[in-house]
Structure formats: structure tokens, C-alpha cells
Amino acid sequence: MLAWSDVERILRGGRFYWISTTDEDGRPHLVQQWGAWVDDHLYFEGSERTHWAQNLARDARVAFGTQTGTRAMFGQGTVDVVRGVAPDIAKRIASQYATKYGRTFDYRPKAAQYETGHVFRATPGSVATLLRASLLLRIGHGERQLVVRELREDQRVMQRINPGTPIDEVPWREIGRYKDLEVERARLHADGWKIEEPSRR
Incomplete structure (x- = not known):
């Protein structure tokens, strides 16, 4: 198994990314995109009127892949449209x-393009969980909160706390x-x- 640092090196170094979305009738739709891997996200450009962008507006799930030399990497996740990216x-x-x-395509965008416009952002979801742990906290007046923590393959520690709603509806937060x-x-x-026993997300 590759170390996460090696995986990130492949994702950062990729020049051409395959992006697979889902048509309304369930068929896959595959395109090739330029992109940038920054802080565990894949950013890529495009018009919101394209076939694949309209697919993502309806169904945010995505599969993507790239190759650097003889090493290839693929992942699955969800895509959102970011308007006004942080500087x-x-x-x-x-x-x-x-x-x-x-050099090859004479394309050198300015940062302002992303600060004032939009860009697509893919957030990977298929990262292995190596350790999961839970703790039930008593917070007074008989109330309790369930805290669930995951230690993932990419060395992130993720956590979610039940605030009175089903725990599966609470988003993960990196801590x-x-x-x-x-x-x-x-x-x-x-x-x-x-x-708990290790699981795959």
C-alpha cells in the first residue's frame, strides 16, 4: 500500500484527470480535465452549462483518476462549486x-480568476479508516452526547458529536x-x- 505522501505526490503531479459523473439515466459520463490538488481537494475548471457539470448539479458523486509516470491513482467523492475561493x-x-x-498550452491563470469566479472542488470520500473509537459523555441533567472519532489512512483525525440528532447525519470535522x-x-x-474494528469508508 502506498503511503499517503506518495498518493498526494501522484495527485499533485497529475496533468490530466479523468472525471466520471452519472447521467440522468444512470450511465457513466467520462471527461478529461486539467486540475490542481490542494489541501486534500481536487480543483478543476469548467462551465456550469457543460454536460458533466449539469450531472454534478443533480448528483454530486464523482469518480476521478490520474497518472504520473507509471503510477496511477483514483478516488471517489463528491463535488461542490466554490464561488470566491480564499486568496x-x-x-x-x-x-x-x-x-x-x-509551457505546453500557454495557460497561466491569475489567482483573481478563482477569487472572483467559480471552480469545481472534489472532496475524496474513499479514504480508509484505520481506527474508529466512540465515547459517551454525560453533560448534565441526565443528557448525554456520543462522540465518534476516526483515525484515517491519510493521518487525519476526524470527529463528529451527536447534538441531539442521529449521529450519521452529523458531518465529520477534522480536529x-x-x-x-x-x-x-x-x-x-x-x-x-x-x-471499534477498522472499516472502509
């Missing part, structure tokens, strides 16, 4: 586009990164967390 992210997207496509899975397992166990 630091916009600069990094523009920099990757200029590096990848400037940090870990270095050693076994150290984190021991720490959670010592703090009274219930350790």
Missing part, C-alpha cells in the same frame, strides 16, 4: 495550473493529525474510549 488557496491553484499547463496509530490507540483506550 491563499486561489494562489496555489493558479500556481499549479501555470506549472502544469503554462488534527496523528503520527503513530498505536500510540493513539493506547491513548484512546486509557481515556475510556470504545475501540
